[in-house]
Amino acid sequence: MANFIGVFLRSLEYGSFYALSALSIILVYKTSYTTNFAQATLGMFNTFLVATLVMRQGWSLYAAIPIGIVSAVILGVLIDIVIIRRASKAGPVGKQIITLGLISVFLGLTPIFFGVDNLSLPRFISSGTLTIMGTPFSYNALFNILFGIFIMLTMFATIQKTKIGLAIRTTASNETTARIMGVPTKTVTMAAWAVAIVLSLISGLMTAPYSSVSLTFMNDVQITAFLATVVGGFATFHGPVIAAYGISVLLNIFQVYMPSGTIWGKPLLYAVLLLIMYFKPYGIFGKQRLKKV
């Protein structure tokens, strides 16, 4: 039992990382109609910045994080203004390939700015462990779970309570008409990119202490986040988030409790997800978009 609790809690923690990344992907998708393949790379870049300040310049983590957030916001704004806005003719697939270009650009820039070596990053809460039903669990892990949930609830509340949610949905659905309705779609898109990159950074800052800050350290998180977005459905914000936690829990259960689980657990889970997708092709929480003729 203790074992299971441990597996479950750890899954929740990683679920937070996936959920934040999924939210980042959804936010861009909903406003720019673009699958942002560069989500992980942009998160990586800003995490590198924070890690460099901490490890090379000797800053405290808490002093470095605001700089990272500012950088994420600036990047988001720049990417929107310099690239995405001008790509209206490129169509959705074209824009996706632009994000692919962004991957190349930032993979190229990172070593130039931060050197080729992998870095490490301290945890938010450097030490302390509590025991939950016989399972050791660090304060940091608890913080990650709670903080992740806090961020997401704040976002949901903002989206629900204000017109922002509607503005986001109309921007995605038909930008020109949204503007005729008075929706400042450019601001919406720009803000979405900025927030999305900040979310990626937070996901990166949470993940990095458990692995290392390398060019590819968030790729895994991104693939799981992609899965979560389609399993949960692009229609809602909460769907992908719930799916992210669900996938994380299932993945660990498959891997721990199945024979040869660490080898075949993941492909098996993928097959199961494919099956779920087959029966819920617009995501568990999504509805089929009707096209009436």
Add this chain to the structure above:
Amino acid sequence: MSKEPILEIKDLEVHYGPIRALKAINITVYEGQVVALLGANGAGKTTTLRTLSGVIKPSNGTILFKGERLDKLAPESITSSGISQSPEGRQIFGDLTVEENLKIGAYIIKSKKILKENFEKVYRYFPVLRERKNQVASTLSGGEQQMLAIGRALMNNPKVLLLDEPSLGLAPLLVKEILEIVNTIAKDGVTVVIVEQNAAQTLKIADYAYVLEVGSISKEGEAHELMNDSSLAEAYLGTVTN
């Protein structure tokens, strides 16, 4: 009735790439007027409205709204200053519900009270929208979508209302109703610019009309005068006989 010009279009030219869709047109609209834009398919009527709402930027010429330059503003700023449009092809948000579509129409309205009033007003004009308020807009019938598009444009208490073929796809009874609604709104002081194929009926409620022909204004005048202009009737409007 006609006091101040509320909209002044001067030497307006619009290009789509190298295609010149409007060639230096001049239109003046006075406050509270209903102005009709008529003309054959592809004459440039929609282009004129799209330029007014800022979706297309003119390559030449100016547009003044209450004496202020409008043509450099972004569409959302133009909307905020009180110009509202029911665009060609309805352009409703298909995956939003009817109610959400209307809500977005009132995006610039801050007051909850006015919002509520406007909902009531639109539902009064189009009771079917109230019945359907939770239906996903893309599944509405063609006419219902048209009502939604018009209703949405009314949601933000516009000073100037731009209507692009509002009667398209509406049943005869409703066509009449729409024109009556336009009349009512105009009486309340809203200025209306309306594009219609159905020239005869439109001229009945319009104060003034312009006829566009391949990007230029070929005729203009008081609506009742144009109604009796036989050359016009034949050339662009189809034979207008009652």
Add this chain to the structure above:
Amino acid sequence: ACGNGNDETDTSAGEDTGSNETETEESVEPAQGITEDSIKVGNSAATSGALAPVGSPFNAGIRAYFEMVNNDGGVHGREIEFVHTDDEFDPAIGRAALQTLVEDEEVFALVGHFGTPVIAATIDDIKDYGIPAVYFAAGIGQLYNAQAEGSDRVAMPVQPIYTTEGEMMLSRAVGDFGAEKVGVIYTNDDAGLDMLKGAEQKAEDLGVELVSEQVPAGATDVSAAVTSIVNEDVDFVIGAAIQNTIPTIVKALVAQGSTADLITSYVNVDASISQQIWNDIDGQFDVYGNGWVDLESEESLESLAMMNEWIDDEYDNNVYAMTGWIAGHFFTEGMDRLGEETPTWDAYIDAMESEPIDNPFGGEIDFGDGQRVGTQEMNLSRIEGSTEWVVVEELKSIEEILGNN
């Protein structure tokens, strides 16, 4: 697995010079890439992307060594020119890159050919060209050959082969730590799988129990594999993973309360790794690493000082730079042995085989009798600080380790 016999004979460029047929002593022409006063050598390596943290310092090490040599007037009056192209760790690019080097750049030898996919895709081409290839920056089993003959002799690996290392790790577990049940956490890449293979072989030989769990290379969440290993209550853990996966594994072991000591690959024995995990381990268990470079002996420290003098400050003390330095040294040693003899490919290989070559960081490699087995002796070090790996056992062969017990 590669017995597909590429019978290409159209490799126009190098064939007339150094190929195997030129046996006659008289009037031999020097091989390609050699002039009166220069020797051109090269490699392709991943200097961008995920493996750049290894590739870049590695290449810098090679360059630094050659600069030092050239500064001393070169080898018998010839300066060494080093050309490099980035193959992005991609076999298709690697194959074209090899062609660029051998046919277009006409290098005399390959020094420090890098990375499993590129080496695997090009090793047959290298043998077909007959071009000497000194030092491979990978440890794949294909390079292992106890008695190479004919064109197989061109490949001269120096680094330990991963399977050898796997055997070594298990031997350490048993010989030095008396483990009876060993857990292996391995990545699903060449390094992890080959080390697992070596460990499994040795475990069977020695009759100790071995449990293993896989993690994806570069994974962020390895907790499931770690849970399974922890549940097995093993005495000792082998971290058969390189680069950025090993910190992830160690941190997960700490988080799940594991107390068994751990050993990992020589590839990880670098400050950049210890830095990432020292604070986390916090004394919960010890982390050991295999090593094939020794940092204690006078000689090694001298070499290190020399390298630091010649290399960009950025790479001072970097282990991958040290391996590059070693690669440079091995190549140069062969050239040096040729003396005034005309440098042909065959002559060069003979020279390399003539007697064992000292590693500037300790140990030696013997290519004699067609031995192509890489390093066979390794030492053991332990993390004792965020930038400190301290050697706790000298270079030893597997036999020596097991004899210990």
Add this chain to the structure above:
Amino acid sequence: MKKIMKHPYSQFILLGLVLLTLPYLAEAGAIRNSTVTVIGTTIIYTIAALGLNVLLGFSGLISLGTAGFMGLAAYISAYVTETMALPFELAVLAAIVIPTLLGILVGILSLKFEGIYLGIATLVVAEIFREIFINVTSFTGGATGALAGRPELFGTFRLDRIQTYYLIVVVMVLIFILIHNLTKGHLGRALNAMRGSEAAAQAMGVNIFKYRLIAFGIATVLASVSGVLYVHYVGLSYPTTWNLMLSLDFLAIIVVGGFRSIFGTFIGSFIIFAMSELFLKPIPALANITPLVKGILIIIFILYYPNGLANIKHQVSHWLARRKGKRDAFGQTKTEKKNLTRAEVRENDTV
């Protein structure tokens, strides 16, 4: 003569002939030897990307699994020729049939999915393949990959490097012609209709199910051919090669080159794959920052040629037309109308 050259077949054959001369140019010292190898690989990628172009460009169905299917074919061909020591021809057959059947299976699934949902679903399939590539060692050689030699035709005639290159060029030209035949008429129109308006397509009798399968079939056949050529040309199927990045590169190829354009696919492939090898890396100042430069170039190409580089042709003719052409009532020439509106219409495209 002019007319013959205008025929697409002649253009494909001309391209083929130009490519066939490269080895001679290399021998003559006019270009580097490795250029031939780089172009060979470029052609191989072109073939897989062309399949994706049929799928996405024509039918509007996105796949992020191209690399997975290509890899599967590569492994099968390597296994059949090396491990089972069966003839090359048999390997080709097996390596095309097996993935294609699987591809059609995905096509069946695809009926349920749209847009990015389909993209991720195919990505999941490819990820499952990848786990198999790594873990079913007896079939794939595991993490060190599967080796394969150059093609041996009819069990007797083993091709050398240059001959293999010739084979690749010939296969490319053949595929170009066949795909041209398939897409310019009946099938192409049906796929176009399906993309443009599923409702209209169905009303006109297009069986969506059947045509989705055909589209997936074609895409997988080409990915498989590409995989077979790859493994016998590069000599190795390495498991991490067949990842999302490669599938995305195929997407990039057709976006940069141009949807529905055969030549565009070749151009795109050249830009995405060969450009940095041939033009960037040899320049010392750029050699160390090729990813950065490549990324910037991709973005620039898409911003300035949103309809693909294949459309440069249209732009040139448009420019010429503007210089001499007649204008209609709106001051536009006929060519302009044709080409520009093509661009304008794109605004409403969705996938």
Add this chain to the structure above:
Amino acid sequence: MTPSKTKELALKIEDVSIAFGGLKAVDDLSFAIERHEIFGLIGPNGAGKTTIFNCITQFYKADSGRIHFVNAKGKETNLMDLNVHEIIDEGIVRTFQNVELIRELSIMDNVLIGAHHVMKQPLLGQLFNRKAIRQDEADSREKAEKILAFLDIAHLKDLIAGSQPYGVQKKVEIARTLMSDPELIILDEPAAGLNDTETKELALRIKQIRETYQTTILLVEHDMRLVMDICDHICAISFGKRIAVGTPKEIQSNPEVQKAYLGEEGELE
């Protein structure tokens, strides 16, 4: 405007119902269309007109009822047994209320899609571009040119469909239906967005189509002048229910139709 001499049945709708959620969009609706007639379906917005078209062409599967089609050879088919894409094989083809063209293709290519089901082109034949295939293509093109000329848009054939004015796009849709050798053409608001002159011209064309192509036509339209001018019979519906069937005269003077749809008598233009 006499309908066919011998009154053969072409399409029979019997007690068809379909509901969306709680809403009965079509409610026990029945009507029948004779061969070679022009049949109008009218009713207020949201009455269920498009929905019944969708039921006939199987875009929607009716909840209950029967939809039978009798082709020129007298063969009767239950359309509800068919898939959407099989409907055209029976000779039934439709246009859409919101124009459904392939926007980025030329008008010619759009029209050729209409010939999809009559072209006999096996995949292998296409792959090798066999002579028969080339001939088939050439024939179809010729046919398409004739149809475009008939609709006065032959000169536009190479232009991109998506940027044409609405009126032209509507014609392209009609041209597309004619490519399929139809027996029954179903038109959903063909005159919407056309001006008075164009509507008049359209009326003429529809009548010509019936004669030239020997088809039956079923249409929905809100332009009463067009409907009254060309229809042989009209069915008026409201809230999914039939309120009247008859000749234009009868419908026009039917008080229920007036109340629900037309407005007071005499207001018709």
